[in-house]
Amino acid sequence: MSPPAILVDVKQPFAVPFASALRNGDLSPQWEAYRRALVAHHADGNREFARVLHLCLTYSVPQVSAALELAAAHARYSADAVRQLLSWAGEQPPATEPLDPYVYPAYQQAQARPDLERYNRLLQARQEGQA
Numbered sequence: 001m002s003p004p005a006i007l008v009d010v011k012q013p014f015a016v017p018f019a020s021a022l023r024n025g026d027l028s029p030q031w032e033a034y035r036r037a038l039v040a041h042h043a044d045g046n047r048e049f050a051r052v053l054h055l056c057l058t059y060s061v062p063q064v065s066a067a068l069e070l071a072a073a074h075a076r077y078s079a080d081a082v083r084q085l086l087s088w089a090g091e092q093p094p095a096t097e098p099l100d101p102y103v104y105p106a107y108q109q110a111q112a113r114p115d116l117e118r119y120n121r122l123l124q125a126r127q128e129g130q131a
Helices: 003-009 013-018 029-041 045-057 061-073 079-090 116-130
Strands: none
Touching: 029 045, 029 061, 045 061, 045 079, 061 079
């Protein structure tokens, strides 16, 4: 049984422990392992699993499965962790353009090395003041 079919079967989160898919073992081994980990890590793990199942209404089952696998690999057992992984996967990387050498010519040139002797004088003055 695919997770969306479970959602049709289970309309209320409190009914998840009694869902036929959970009683009959109709979940894939990966989903069942994650559900058991949620139950082990949360007092209300089945309700948390219902929140994971609801993600299948927004994302495809393979996407949610990949997020479950990644969350389990990092020992993050919550629906919020899975939701965050799914939203990060869908984000576009920020567009960073290199600095224009005509607008910022100084960035393209070698810079002088800092004078650490000035910094050392500050440290010596501080140490003398505390002594």
